[in-house]
Amino acid sequence: MSRVSAVSIVEAIASDIRARVFSGELPALHALTETEVASSYDVARPTAKAAIEKLVAEGLLVRGVHKTARVADLGPESVRDIYLARAYLESEVLRRLASGRTVPDEAVRANKDIAALKTGAPLDVVEPDMRFHTSLVDALGNERISKMYLSLVGEVRFCMSRVQSLHLLDTNLIQAEHQKLLELIGEGKGEAAARLLDEHLGRARERLVAAMGGEAGPEADLPSKLTG
Amino acid sequence: MSRVSAVSIVEAIASDIRARVFSGELPALHALTETEVASSYDVARPTAKAAIEKLVAEGLLVRGVHKTARVADLGPESVRDIYLARAYLESEVLRRLASGRTVPDEAVRANKDIAALKTGAPLDVVEPDMRFHTSLVDALGNERISKMYLSLVGEVRFCMSRVQSLHLLDTNLIQAEHQKLLELIGEGKGEAAARLLDEHLGRARERLVAAMGGEAGPEADLPSKLTG
DNA sequence: CTTGTGTACTTGTTAGACAATCGAAGGGCG
DNA sequence: CGCCCTTCGATTGTCTAACAAGTACACAAG
Numbered sequence: 001m002s003r004v005s006a007v008s009i010v011e012a013i014a015s016d017i018r019a020r021v022f023s024g025e026l027p028a029l030h031a032l033t034e035t036e037v038a039s040s041y042d043v044a045r046p047t048a049k050a051a052i053e054k055l056v057a058e059g060l061l062v063r064g065v066h067k068t069a070r071v072a073d074l075g076p077e078s079v080r081d082i083y084l085a086r087a088y089l090e091s092e093v094l095r096r097l098a099s100g101r102t103v104p105d106e107a108v109r110a111n112k113d114i115a116a117l118k119t120g121a122p123l124d125v126v127e128p129d130m131r132f133h134t135s136l137v138d139a140l141g142n143e144r145i146s147k148m149y150l151s152l153v154g155e156v157r158f159c160m161s162r163v164q165s166l167h168l169l170d171t172n173l174i175q176a177e178h179q180k181l182l183e184l185i186g187e188g189k190g191e192a193a194a195r196l197l198d199e200h201l202g203r204a205r206e207r208l209v210a211a212m213g214g215e216a217g218p219e220a221d222l223p224s225k226l227t228g
Numbered sequence: 229m230s231r232v233s234a235v236s237i238v239e240a241i242a243s244d245i246r247a248r249v250f251s252g253e254l255p256a257l258h259a260l261t262e263t264e265v266a267s268s269y270d271v272a273r274p275t276a277k278a279a280i281e282k283l284v285a286e287g288l289l290v291r292g293v294h295k296t297a298r299v300a301d302l303g304p305e306s307v308r309d310i311y312l313a314r315a316y317l318e319s320e321v322l323r324r325l326a327s328g329r330t331v332p333d334e335a336v337r338a339n340k341d342i343a344a345l346k347t348g349a350p351l352d353v354v355e356p357d358m359r360f361h362t363s364l365v366d367a368l369g370n371e372r373i374s375k376m377y378l379s380l381v382g383e384v385r386f387c388m389s390r391v392q393s394l395h396l397l398d399t400n401l402i403q404a405e406h407q408k409l410l411e412l413i414g415e416g417k418g419e420a421a422a423r424l425l426d427e428h429l430g431r432a433r434e435r436l437v438a439a440m441g442g443e444a445g446p447e448a449d450l451p452s453k454l455t456g
Numbered sequence: 457c458t459t460g461t462g463t464a465c466t467t468g469t470t471a472g473a474c475a476a477t478c479g480a481a482g483g484g485c486g
Numbered sequence: 487c488g489c490c491c492t493t494c495g496a497t498t499g500t501c502t503a504a505c506a507a508g509t510a511c512a513c514a515a516g
Contacts (some may be wrong), residue, residue, distance in 0.1 A: 085372040092320035144313040
């Protein structure tokens with residue numbers, strides 16, 4: 001019985017389940033009954049229910065009326081939806097940042113961190129990569145946009161955890177493209193930045209889709225002018 | 229005691245409270261205790277609690293730990309945040325639609341509805357206006373973007389209900405600008421459409437801000453080239 | 457093989473209760 | 487007289503126990 005009620009028992013339980021889903025301990029479609037959760041955390045059923053409902057609202061779990069909650073199964077089409085949504089949001093963010101020539105310090109730092117780690121573990125890229133993109137969005141200073149992006153990031157992490165060790169992208173390329181994005185923003189070239197981002201995300205997207213058994217689009221390939 | 233439990237009692241109660249907030253029956257900062265809600269709808273307290281938590285998650289109500297929930301007070305800065313978020317989302321949507329020259333039928337229909345009503349009631353514009361913008365976003369076909377926009381629309385309706393009868397915008401101008409937006413999309417001129425939308429939303433935004441006691445930006449005025 | 461039924465499991469909702477915490481009112485002290 | 491501290495009421499967080507309602511699966515009958 002580990003009492004971790006830092007802020008709220010419900011929040012603590014939801015957090016733990018979230019972590020277990022991300023880590024892969026709870027596979028897709030795994031069933032989570034209220035009673036089961038309640039007894040495993042040694043809380044009452046309504047408490048477990050609240051935690052489950054919180055996660056359902058987040059989209060991490062799915063459930064119909066009177067049916068037991070299951071870990072969401074993000075298929076290839078969901079991955080594409082998520083990444084396209086990212087692209088829509090972020091490309092507009094880049095345009096707005098470029099029009100003010102705002103290059104966020106945090107983004108520069110995050111990309112330096114990516115350059116620093118030349119270790120072979122591809123999973124280490126995820127954290128600074130996310131930080132890079134998140135800091136760009138946050139630099140807009142719009143509360144609601146940041147919140148929207150946060151929910152997307154959660155889902156991105158989620159499906160990334162499913163293709164952890166696949167090594168779909170080259171770290172050097174990621175870092176180089178990020179660098180180029182920052183330069184374009186500084187030069188006020190919003191349109192070019194938006195286009196580069198589309199390629200950047202499109203490539204990750206279609207490779208991820210392919211890795212999950214979907215049919216990859218043409219964006220999976222490297223554009224010739226960037227190969228050098 | 230009208231049993232309207234179409235899908236769920238919790239959902240029905242949340243719906244009703246939502247409507248009452250929108251209608252202005254529940255003013256900003258109005259307190260909603262769990263017991264009060266429970267007894268007024270003749271349900272148990274946990275049920276009322278669930279409904280309140282749902283609305284808190286939506287952002288319609290706010291509450292801290294161990295404090296009673298209150299109707300959210302969307303001040304001028306929130307209104308600006310909401311409208312800017314709309315502009316960010318929608319301008320990107322217009323670009324993408326224009327690149328495929330996709331003019332959604334539903335948007336055309338909604339704008340015809342605006343043209344049809346020449347009645348003096350300015351509140352009648354709200355519904356088709358919302359439908360116009362929503363149908364554009366939905367035409368993208370991205371589930372998550374549509375969901376994000378939906379939450380914004382909810383908040384927009386909310387703050388519009390606070391300035392109901394102010395008659396901030398001319399119906400003819402709204403209709404004309406919508407028409408122009410559709411034309412630009414059909415011609416593939418995404419950049420121009422995005423710019424016009426910025427003006428369109430920026431004007432509504434700053435006038436709404438001013439009406440709520442904030443300091444209006446320069447976007448509140450009509451650009452000269454559109455006055456004719 | 458399909459259909460119908462029944463039982464077990466799970467969720468939706470309720471009731472009542474207790475502890476923890478917040479806000480405000482009231483008393484003591486400078 | 488004003489300010490700080492204590493106390494108390496109100497409200498929320500959580501629990502236990504229970505019943506109703508719906509789903510899913512197995513099993514039997516046609």
